[in-house]
Amino acid sequence: MKNRLFVIIIFLCGCTYLGAQCNWNPVCISYCSDIWDGAGNTKTCFDPAGTSFSNPAKLNYCYKNQNEQFALTFHPTDPSTSWFRKRTPLFNVCIPDNICNLSFNLGEVAMDNTTEIIRPLESQSSVFTGTNRLTPCEDCGNNKYFSLSSHRDILKSNGTYKMTLTYQCCDKDGNITGTGTSSFYYVLEDATSDVDVEIAFTASQTIETLNGDPDIDGVLLTDGSSPGPELGPASAGVRIATVGNGIQEYTVELYEVDCTDPIETVSLVHTQTIPYQGIQSINYSFLNIPNWQSLIDPDACYKVVVKVKSICGQYQDEAYFGLTNTCMFCRILNTNQEQELGLAPLQANIENDGSGNIEVRTKDSKIREIHIMDRVGRLHSSKYDIASDHVSLSNIPIQFPIIIIIDEYGRVNKKMLLQY
Numbered sequence: 001m002k003n004r005l006f007v008i009i010i011f012l013c014g015c016t017y018l019g020a021q022c023n024w025n026p027v028c029i030s031y032c033s034d035i036w037d038g039a040g041n042t043k044t045c046f047d048p049a050g051t052s053f054s055n056p057a058k059l060n061y062c063y064k065n066q067n068e069q070f071a072l073t074f075h076p077t078d079p080s081t082s083w084f085r086k087r088t089p090l091f092n093v094c095i096p097d098n099i100c101n102l103s104f105n106l107g108e109v110a111m112d113n114t115t116e117i118i119r120p121l122e123s124q125s126s127v128f129t130g131t132n133r134l135t136p137c138e139d140c141g142n143n144k145y146f147s148l149s150s151h152r153d154i155l156k157s158n159g160t161y162k163m164t165l166t167y168q169c170c171d172k173d174g175n176i177t178g179t180g181t182s183s184f185y186y187v188l189e190d191a192t193s194d195v196d197v198e199i200a201f202t203a204s205q206t207i208e209t210l211n212g213d214p215d216i217d218g219v220l221l222t223d224g225s226s227p228g229p230e231l232g233p234a235s236a237g238v239r240i241a242t243v244g245n246g247i248q249e250y251t252v253e254l255y256e257v258d259c260t261d262p263i264e265t266v267s268l269v270h271t272q273t274i275p276y277q278g279i280q281s282i283n284y285s286f287l288n289i290p291n292w293q294s295l296i297d298p299d300a301c302y303k304v305v306v307k308v309k310s311i312c313g314q315y316q317d318e319a320y321f322g323l324t325n326t327c328m329f330c331r332i333l334n335t336n337q338e339q340e341l342g343l344a345p346l347q348a349n350i351e352n353d354g355s356g357n358i359e360v361r362t363k364d365s366k367i368r369e370i371h372i373m374d375r376v377g378r379l380h381s382s383k384y385d386i387a388s389d390h391v392s393l394s395n396i397p398i399q400f401p402i403i404i405i406i407d408e409y410g411r412v413n414k415k416m417l418l419q420y
Contacts (some may be wrong), residue, residue, distance in 0.1 A: 022169035022178030024048070028094040029186070030145070031061050032137040042191075042246070042311040043094070043138035048184035053111055056160055057184060060191035060246045061089055062312035091148045093163075094140035095129050098177075100170035102127040106150060109162040109185065118162060121150045157188045191246030197308040199319045201229060202237040202283055204408070210324065218368055218408055226262040226301070228320035233296045236323065237285035238304055246311035250274045252284050252304065259301040262320055269295060269302070279371060279382075285411055298325045346411035350403060358417065361390040362407055371404040372396060 030043040046057040075081035095102065103125045107118035127146045134143065151157045164183045168176050201220040208216050211229045219239055220229050240250055253271045258264040270289040274282070286292055300323070307316040347363040360370060366387050372380045383391070387408075401417035 022098075022167070022180040024096060024099065024165060024167060024180060024182050027057075027165075027182070027184055028140065029057075029059055030090075030092045030094065030135075030138040030140060031059060032090055032135075043140075046184070048182045051185045053109060053116070053160060053162075053185055055185075057186040058189050059091065059186055060189050060311050061154060062191055062246075088152055089154050090135065090137050091151050092135060092137050092140065092145040093148065095127075095142075095144040095146065097142050097144070098169045098171075099129055099144075099167050100174065100176070101168040102129055102146075103166045104146075105164045106148065107162055108159040110160070116162070121161075122148065151188065154188070160185060160187050189246075191310060191312050197306055197315050197317045198241045199224070199304065199306050199317045200239040200241070201231055201319070201321060202235060202239055202285065203229075204232055204235040207232040207235055207324070222319045222321075224317065224319045226257075226303075226320040227259065227322055230322045230324035233293070233323055233325070234287070235285075236321070237283055237287070238306060238319075239281060239283050240306050240308075241281045242308055243280065247276045248309045248311065249276050250282070250284075251307040251309070253307070254286070254289065255303045255305070256297075257301050257303045257320070259322075262301060262303060265303075266300075277373065283406055283412065287411065296323050298323045346405065346407050346413040348405045348413040348415065350415050350417065352417055356396045357392070357394045358396055358403070359390060359392045360403065360405060362405065363389075365389070365407040365411075367391055367405060368408050369406045371406075373402040373404065 025047055026045040027048050028043055028045040032042075042060055042062075044057060044059055051057050073083055093104075104123070104127065105120070106122040107120045109119075110117045124146070129144060131143050132145060135145070150161075162183060162185050164181065166181050167179070169178045169180065171177050199222065201222060202218060203211070203213075203220045205216050205218075207230070208218075208220060211220055213220055220231075222228055238252065240252075242250075251271065251273045254269040256266040256269055258266060272284075272288065274284065289295065301320065302322065303318060303320050305316060305318040307314055346365070348367075349361050349363075351359045351361075360367065366389055368386060369382065369384045370386065370391060370393070371382045372393070374380060380397070383393070396417065403415045403417060405413045405415070407413075
């Protein structure tokens with residue numbers, strides 16, 4: 001009797017333990033084109049439970065236009081012979097090491113009120129889970145994956161898709177340790193359509209007036225030609241405007257150049273990389289450059305280069321400018337003099353009543369714009385053209401606690417909303 005009870009306890013404990021260990025999270029899917037030039041390989045990983053029809057995972061691909069879906073192909077031994085063929089996009093679902101048996105169903109899904117309507121696209125009852133040959137896509141790490149044939153024609157893949165995985169987990173000896181089922185939703189996004197970066201200069205109202213800008217809004221537009229506008233040392237910076245999906249980071253490079261030959265670089269003044277935080281337009285102030293006050297020279301000429309890195313490659317824009325000290329506000333101060341308003345850090349205070357209502361105040365300048373973001377940098381809302389030293393905001397969800405304030409001189413202050 002004792003031996004039988006012992007065996008039953010072991011069996012029950014084993015089932016509970018094994019089932020808990022079979023969990024496919026995250027799901028990782030890699031993409032590339034079979035003859036892509038090296039840009040555009042990407043792998044997206046996500047929690048399947050965090051996806052839904054209204055919040056699908058986003059898989060980016062890197063065709064710029066329909067013409068890029070066709071490639072000129074040369075005969076391997078006869079270069080004089082060539083033909084056009086259609087590129088084949090590859091979407092590979094990475095298989096974790098402990099998955100030993102696997103089946104899946106894939107369909108295009110639509111909603112009728114609250115009812116899902118699924119059009120079956122692809123199904124496989126026994127997926128190969130061993131090591132595959134090398135693929136041109138982003139490495140799955142263990143080189144175990146299965147490919148989706150449903151997206152070989154990108155133009156027909158603009159819907160919302162639902163995949164259901166049914167699988168078993170095994171230990172290193174091949175013994176089944178548990179089973180699991182997981183479903184997730186995803187869409188395909190063209191990551192390069194209309195990707196572009198545009199530079200404009202930030203400036204005070206005085207500097208805009210000196211440059212004859214007809215629109216006094218804190219920004220000087222530029223066509224990138226030399227020598228460019230004369231900026232004020234205290235307000236100088238760039239507004240970086242981007243469009244397109246899949247943006248990862250910005251890099252701002254500032255060079256001193258030869259005034260008579262701007263193509264000739266004198267020196268690299270500063271470079272800084274800024275992670276993309278979900279805002280399509282950001283301001284970068286040259287006050288962020290260490291020792292900027294000692295580096296600026298009104299007799300020098302400068303070039304700023306902004307590089308935008310995306311999953312499909314790199315895009316950049318450049319523009320030239322000089323610095324002026326012709327106005328009182330623009331003069332470079334000696335260390336014994338009082339620091340100029342524009343060279344002082346932006347001082348801002350936030351008062352929170354604890355119920356989602358806040359008031360933002362600045363000490364010595366007007367607020368130009370405010371952005372509200374959550375902890376991981378996702379943008380919740382923005383407010384522009386404020387032109388006041390204080391602003392009241394109501395009904396701010398507590399899950400969006402980061403407040404970014406930009407004043408009329410392009411200075412930035414970031415505050416985290418205190419939680420009561």
